[in-house]
Amino acid sequence: MTLHFLNPQAWWLAGLLAVLIALYLWDRTRRDVDVPSLLLWQEIPVATARATRLRPDWLLLLQCLLLLALIAALADPVLDERQDGRAAGRSVFVLDGSASMQAREGRATRFEQARQTLRERLAALPADDEVMLILAGPQPSVVVAPTTDHAAALRQLAAVEPVDTRANLDAALAVARRAAARGDRATRVELYSDTPRELLAADWRDTVSVFPVGETDDNLAIEGVQVFQGRFEDPREAHAYVAVRNFARREAHGVLTLALDDAVLERRGFSLAPRSVGGFPVRNLPGPGVLRASLEVDDALAADNRAHALVRPLRPLHLRVVSDDAGLRAALTRVARAVPNLDIEFVAPAAYRDAGGADVVLFHRITPPLPADAASLYVAPARDAGPFPSRAAAQAVSVVDGDDAHPTLRGLRLDLPLPDTSARRLTAPPWATTTLAGRAEGSALPLLLTGEQNGHRHAAIALDLGGDQLLGTEHVDLLVLLLNLFDWLAPTADGTRVVPTGSVEVIDALPPLPRHIADPRGGEVDQPADAPALVDARFAGEYRVSADGTQVRVFADLSDAEESDIGRPAASPFLAPASPARADQNAPRGHGLGAGLAGIAMLLLPLEWMAARRRT
Amino acid sequence: MPPSAFTADVAAAVRLASAPPLLRLLDRLRFTGQSSVSQRPGTTPVARATQASGLELAAHKPYTPGDDLRHVDWNALARLDQRVVKTFRAEREAPLHLLLDTSASMGAPTADAKLAFGAALAACCAYIALRHGNPVRAAALTAGNDGSRLSPLLRHPHRLPELYGFLAPLSAAGTTRLREGVDAYLRSTQLPGLVIVISDFLVDPSHAERAFDQLRGRGHDVVALRPLGALERDAAHLPRRVRLRDAESGLQRDVELSAAHRARYAAAMAAHVAHLRDWCAGRGIAFAAVDPAAGLSDCLLHALPRAGVLQ
Numbered sequence: 001m002t003l004h005f006l007n008p009q010a011w012w013l014a015g016l017l018a019v020l021i022a023l024y025l026w027d028r029t030r031r032d033v034d035v036p037s038l039l040l041w042q043e044i045p046v047a048t049a050r051a052t053r054l055r056p057d058w059l060l061l062l063q064c065l066l067l068l069a070l071i072a073a074l075a076d077p078v079l080d081e082r083q084d085g086r087a088a089g090r091s092v093f094v095l096d097g098s099a100s101m102q103a104r105e106g107r108a109t110r111f112e113q114a115r116q117t118l119r120e121r122l123a124a125l126p127a128d129d130e131v132m133l134i135l136a137g138p139q140p141s142v143v144v145a146p147t148t149d150h151a152a153a154l155r156q157l158a159a160v161e162p163v164d165t166r167a168n169l170d171a172a173l174a175v176a177r178r179a180a181a182r183g184d185r186a187t188r189v190e191l192y193s194d195t196p197r198e199l200l201a202a203d204w205r206d207t208v209s210v211f212p213v214g215e216t217d218d219n220l221a222i223e224g225v226q227v228f229q230g231r232f233e234d235p236r237e238a239h240a241y242v243a244v245r246n247f248a249r250r251e252a253h254g255v256l257t258l259a260l261d262d263a264v265l266e267r268r269g270f271s272l273a274p275r276s277v278g279g280f281p282v283r284n285l286p287g288p289g290v291l292r293a294s295l296e297v298d299d300a301l302a303a304d305n306r307a308h309a310l311v312r313p314l315r316p317l318h319l320r321v322v323s324d325d326a327g328l329r330a331a332l333t334r335v336a337r338a339v340p341n342l343d344i345e346f347v348a349p350a351a352y353r354d355a356g357g358a359d360v361v362l363f364h365r366i367t368p369p370l371p372a373d374a375a376s377l378y379v380a381p382a383r384d385a386g387p388f389p390s391r392a393a394a395q396a397v398s399v400v401d402g403d404d405a406h407p408t409l410r411g412l413r414l415d416l417p418l419p420d421t422s423a424r425r426l427t428a429p430p431w432a433t434t435t436l437a438g439r440a441e442g443s444a445l446p447l448l449l450t451g452e453q454n455g456h457r458h459a460a461i462a463l464d465l466g467g468d469q470l471l472g473t474e475h476v477d478l479l480v481l482l483l484n485l486f487d488w489l490a491p492t493a494d495g496t497r498v499v500p501t502g503s504v505e506v507i508d509a510l511p512p513l514p515r516h517i518a519d520p521r522g523g524e525v526d527q528p529a530d531a532p533a534l535v536d537a538r539f540a541g542e543y544r545v546s547a548d549g550t551q552v553r554v555f556a557d558l559s560d561a562e563e564s565d566i567g568r569p570a571a572s573p574f575l576a577p578a579s580p581a582r583a584d585q586n587a588p589r590g591h592g593l594g595a596g597l598a599g600i601a602m603l604l605l606p607l608e609w610m611a612a613r614r615r616t
Numbered sequence: 617m618p619p620s621a622f623t624a625d626v627a628a629a630v631r632l633a634s635a636p637p638l639l640r641l642l643d644r645l646r647f648t649g650q651s652s653v654s655q656r657p658g659t660t661p662v663a664r665a666t667q668a669s670g671l672e673l674a675a676h677k678p679y680t681p682g683d684d685l686r687h688v689d690w691n692a693l694a695r696l697d698q699r700v701v702k703t704f705r706a707e708r709e710a711p712l713h714l715l716l717d718t719s720a721s722m723g724a725p726t727a728d729a730k731l732a733f734g735a736a737l738a739a740c741c742a743y744i745a746l747r748h749g750n751p752v753r754a755a756a757l758t759a760g761n762d763g764s765r766l767s768p769l770l771r772h773p774h775r776l777p778e779l780y781g782f783l784a785p786l787s788a789a790g791t792t793r794l795r796e797g798v799d800a801y802l803r804s805t806q807l808p809g810l811v812i813v814i815s816d817f818l819v820d821p822s823h824a825e826r827a828f829d830q831l832r833g834r835g836h837d838v839v840a841l842r843p844l845g846a847l848e849r850d851a852a853h854l855p856r857r858v859r860l861r862d863a864e865s866g867l868q869r870d871v872e873l874s875a876a877h878r879a880r881y882a883a884a885m886a887a888h889v890a891h892l893r894d895w896c897a898g899r900g901i902a903f904a905a906v907d908p909a910a911g912l913s914d915c916l917l918h919a920l921p922r923a924g925v926l927q
Contacts, residue, residue, distance in 0.1 A: 030859045030870060036721035036730075036848060037818035038862045038869055040884040047857070047872035613875075 003079050003593075006124050010074035016067055024060050059611040066604040073597035078124075090130040090146060090185040092176040093118055094208075095160065096193030097137045098167035099501070099540075099563040103194070103214060103300040110214040111162045114192035117211055118157060121190070122150055132179055133157060136172035136193070137538065138165045138502045146179065163538040164303040164558045165502030169195060173204050194566070217567020219247045220254055220297045221304035223277065224559050227291060227311050231487035232341040235311045240282040242293045242307070246272035247565045254297035258282055260311065261289040288313035290496060290555065303540045304564045308498050308555035316341040317490055320374075322352045323364030325466040328379075335479070342486070359490040364466065375456045375489035380424050380464035388432075388449060388460035390424035394440035397423045397463070399447065402436040408450060408459070408484045409436065412477050419475045423447065423462040432458070448481075450488070457489045495552045501540050505554050507533035513547040520556070622729035622736070622908050627784040629732035633739035633912060634780055641913060645744050647710070647810060648927040658709025659749040670704030677703055711769075711809030712745035713836065714738040714754040715801060716786070721818045723788025724863035728845025733908035734814040735783040737841065739776075740916055741812055744926070746773040753805065754779060756786055757797030757815070766804060791864045792819045798827040808835035812925075817842055817892055824892070828901055839902045839925050842889065846909055849885055851878045 005011070035041065095118060101111040108116070122131060131153045133144035143160055144153045173191065180187040189207065194214035197205055223245045229238035246252040252272050258265045258280075265282070272278045282291070288311050295305040321332055321344055329346055336344040345358065349366050355374035364379045367386025381390045399414045418438070425445045428434055432451030437444055449460045465478065499505050507515075515527040520541025527533055535543045537556035545552045558564070622629050632638070666674045668687050679688060679699035687701040716738050722731040742752040754767040767782040768775070794815060811831050817824045817840070831838045847853055851873060860869045871877065889905050896903035904923035906915045920926040 027855070028857060030857045031855050033854055033858045033860055034724045034726075034863050035860050036724045036816055036863055038860060038865075038867055039818055040881060040888060041860055041869060041871065043880050043884055044869075044871045044873070044877045047870045 003077055004127060006076035006078055006120070006592075008075060008123060010071055010076070013071045013074065014068075016071070017064060020063055020067060021060070024057070024063075059608065062604055062608040062611055066601055066608055069597050069601035069604060073594045073601060075594075077593040077597070079593060088126065088128040088130070088148075088185060090132065090179075090182075090187040091121075091125060092132045092134065092179050092187060092189045093121070094134045094136055094140075094169070094172045094176050094189065094191045094193075095143075095157075096167050096169065096191070096195065097135045097160065097162040098193075099162065099164045099303050099558050099560070100194055100214070100301065100566045101162045101167075102164075102303055103216065103219065103566045105214060105216055105300070109162075110194050113213045114211065115157060115160075117213070118192055119154060121211075122154055122157070125150065130185060132176075133160075134172050134175055135160050136167040136169050137163050138168060140168065140172035140175045142175065163501070164540040164556070165538055166560055166563050167193075169193065170201055170204075173200075173208060177207075214566065216300050217248050217565075218250075218252075218300045219304070219564055219566050220252050220272070220295055220299045221245055221247060221301070221561075221564035222293050222295060222307040222557075222559070223561060223564075225291060225293050225307045225309040225557075227309045229312060230339075231483055232315070232317065232339050234314050234340070235285055235288040238285055238311055240285065240291055240309060240311070242280040242282065243277055244270070244272065244280065244295065245277045245561070245564070246274060247567060248299075249274045249567065252297065252299070254295050254299075256280055257292075257294045257296065259292045259294075260286060261292075285311055287311070290498075290553075301564065301566055303501075304558045304560075306540065307557040307559060310496055310498055312492055314341060315490075315492055316343060317360065317486055318358045319344045319360050319362060319486065320347055320356055320358035321345065321362045321364070322347050322349050322366060322368075323362070323379075323466075324348050325364055328364055328466045331465075335482075339483070360486055365464070370453060370458055371456075372454065373456075376458045377485055377489060378458075378460040380422075380462065380466075381426070381460060382424070384427075387429055387453075387458065389427045390462070391427070393422040393424055393464075394445060395422055396420075397438045397440040397445070397447070400437045400439045400444060402448075403433075406435045406450065406488075408448065408481065408488045410484055411480055412484075416475075416477055418463065419478065421464055423464070426460055426462050429453075432460075435459075438462070457491070459485055459489060461485075495550070496555070497552070498555045498557065499535075499537050500560070501537050501556045501558045502560075503537055503556075505535040505537060507535060507545050507552050507554070510545065510547040510550055510552065515545055515547045518544045518546075622732045624723060624726050624729050624732055626732045626735045626786050629729070629736040630739050630780050630784045633736035633743075634776070638740070638912060639743060642740055642743050642916065643747065645916060645921075645926045646748055647712070647744065647750075648924060656709045657707065659707055660710040662706045662708050666703035667706040668701075668703065670707055672705040674703045674705045676700040709771075710745075710750045711805075711807040712741060712750055712752045713801070713805065713809055713811040714741060714752065715798065715811060715813045715815075716754065716756050716783075717792060717794065717797075717813075717815030717817075718756045718758045718786050718788055719790055719792035719815075720788050720863040721792060721816050722843075725845065725847040728843070728847050729908050730816060730843040730845060730848075731786065731788045733843050733906070733912075734841070735786055736912055737843075737906070737915060738812070738814060739780060739783055740912060742770070742779050743773065743776060745810075746770060746776060750809070751807070752779065754782060755797070755801045756782075757793060757801075758790055766801070769805075769807075788863075792816075794819055795823045795827045795830075798830050802830060802834055809837070810839065811836040812839045812841060814841045814843065816844070816848075817888075821891060821895070825895060828896070828899065832899065832901070838896075839923075840892065840896055840904075841920075842892065842903070842905045843908055844889065844905045845907060849882065851881045854878075 095114060102109050105113060128148055130146045130148055131150060132146045133153060135141045135143050144156045176189045180189055188209060190209045190211060192211045197210045223243040225240060225242050227238055227240045244256060251274060254270060256268045256270060268280060270278055291309045291311055293307050332344055336342050355361050355371040358374055360375045360377060361371050362377045362379060365382045367381045367383045370376055370387045378388045381388045384391055397418055399418060402409050402414050423440060426449055428446055428449050431453050432449040434446040435450045436448035438447040447462045451458060497505060510533050512529050514529050515533045517525045517535060520539045533545055535545060535554045540556050540558045543554040661672060668684060676689060679701050683701045689700050689702050692698060692700050716734050718731060738754055745752045751769050751771045753769045756765045758765055767779055770779055828838055854873055856873050858871055860871060893903045902923050902925050904919050906919050
């Protein structure tokens, strides 16, 4: 049988006892009072006792008892009646640390509400119960391993903060379930999240206690900033588009500020209907830089009120084409005329020695070794040798699948038929992957292989682009694919990137020196020279990675509509957190003594009043 | 305790007493029962004294040679064939003497503002007297060289600012010199009249009685006004443990006040006032304990008429 307090913070009020005693001593000190005459005071006996001495005093004793009873009642003591034979339990708390938990609900954020509920829950647990705390972020992290040190758990709980990414609740709950699988104690898993129970995977709905937080849907977000700029296009001719979405079920107003690096381009006020999207085109960009879009709104979630995009500088591309096919030469010549800043040099295969300073070398039907100092593109390599070995050609090729996220396939319509041409059956080297897969004569074959080797990017296309097919109006996709490939093969090295939050960015453009990484919230990390420089973009904003004067900037944006849509679905009304004491059979069971102590205080009150009245 | 309009600032209290709205109220008041022995003509009717001319017919008397023929009642001569002359109620000036105790006890408790209230009350009484043609002189009973400080004798309301100028700088200081002050004042004036003594009378009762007897012996009508505030009347506001300091002598007394002690003090204060009242009543001296917190209007319109001082 143990005694514990549901609200131990109330004992801080015990300091009032010192105040009470100080008041008592102050009351005992004599105050000087001027009277007109002592003539009428002669009948009042002179007091001789020393004023500041603490003497036994019934009134003081009663007041102290009254104050103690009130403080003890506020501390909400519970007499736990568990018998010794009953096994102590274990509680695994999963705290959602996703971006939407940063949404403000009144004065506190959802995360703070959840933390407070969890704190109260921790305080209510019996002292011998084990607790475990898991923070659900992009990856789950065990903040507190199973322990009976509740104070340490509270300290750790106070230190955790949400991130600007979505949370992988499934992974976090799986970790919790593994902890629950230990059979030494009865274990319960509790989830503190703004994710409604019905949106959890079916496995969790009946086995996890959910303490929901969050109600408001008041959020405006920048859904995305897209810069439309061709690979070879001058930045002053590029344009951008900003999409702002109102996730609230009421009209919203705000101001959108657009800036290129630190120069403000324009500010636009806007109103958006409930659950609607507004588009803001941006024209007349003055030059290259980081296009910053930010919202000035008073909404619940701030992390999605800014976004970034890169306006790339002009990058001329020098392409060396090693081919003796007249049709390909003619087609590429016409392409070069149409595309500014694309400089094409033709070399006969017999005359090829090296890259000759080109950014990209295009090999047509030949398979020389990878160039040492340039990127390369092998078009229909004809031999079963070289970096991209190939076998017999196939006819009637169709596209089966492609890596949509790969930049080389951007803007392509994979469902359109390919030109009626032959394709080589490529064999992917270990360092390359199949980016575009096709089918011919009943079997699959890679149509596009991409990879990096020796610090340069290389690719191979199975289709033979000879002849006039590049400029055929019915196969524009091939031209787009080729330009995308040029773009990907010779990437810009301007040291600035824009990534979504939650991604891990590898920074490989740094000298082999110790790196210093500063995150958007002021955190700083030093990484050794021998480890790859990694930016774990958990927070929205600008990361700066520097090594001996070389700096790479990584802008992380929370462009996640699911996290920005912080409102509850209509079918899932807000549920108040269940009372921890009633939510679980493992919760402490015992007699609350708070009411009894409050009653004692009420009984002491008239006694104290009578004592005070008697004195005065 | 009702809020008082008075603070310890005597000058402010005197300004309050000279405010036109209050003066309009005072215009309706006059002193009652004045039995002046002054020989100077005035406007105050004097009981049991007649004069040959006047406004109020007192009696007829047989004509004796030498009487002014203008006063012969010719109607009576025609009707009764008797020569009689009319006599009228004598009207004299009734000097008002204002004796204001300015000892330190009048300044304590400060919030009771006894001295300020007394000064304001004196200013009001002076206005009433001057408005009815009676001369006024004020004296501050203080522990000065001869026990009192005098204002000029005023005979016209236009000189009231001189009285205000006399009263405004007064402050509570020194010990109570009631008897010595009255002695000194009587040496300085030869005009019997109405004497209003404003004091807390916190002296040996025999001293106060002696002073009253002296005034009465010189033919003055005496009125005793005792400003008594709530803080002085009741010790309930005092903390439990106090060191009392006599405002005049500086003597100290440590006491621990219980409810019984507070009741005992209140009883002693009530007995002190009752003794004064009874003693004055036995000698035809009007007495009133006035509360500064009630305000000047209440005192002048209710308390003093109730005590038979004003009407």
